[in-house]
Amino acid sequence: MTEALAARTEILKGFRFAIDPTPAQLESFTRHAGAARWAFNHAxxxxVAAHQQWRKWRPVLSYYYDTTLRTANGAAG
Known part of the structure; x- marks a missing residue:
């Protein structure tokens, strides 16, 4: 049993490192981070705008679907 356990043992290793960018690389990293933040905020x-539009239309859609379901089930609508 110990051989089976030893065969299934997994060894994980990790490495720690640091980057030391040049001024040009630092500028590039900063621009990239800014562009990524702009893209995230834009999306x-x-x-949010699509959700607000959906919230405006939700009562209309609910009424339409409720009326359609009642009519389809033979109930007075």
């Missing part, structure tokens, strides 16, 4: 704004 989030689009998602």
């Amino acid at each position: 989030l704004g689009m998602k």
Whole structure:
């Protein structure tokens, strides 16, 4: 049993390192981070706007679907 356990033992290793960018690389990293943040905020704004639009239409859609379901089930609508 110990041989089977030893065969299944997994050894994990980790490494720690640090980067020391040149001024040009640091500028590039900063621009990239800024562009990524802009893209995230832009996409989030689009998602929020779509959700707000959906919230406006939700009562209309709920009424339409409830009426359609009642009519389809033979109930008075």
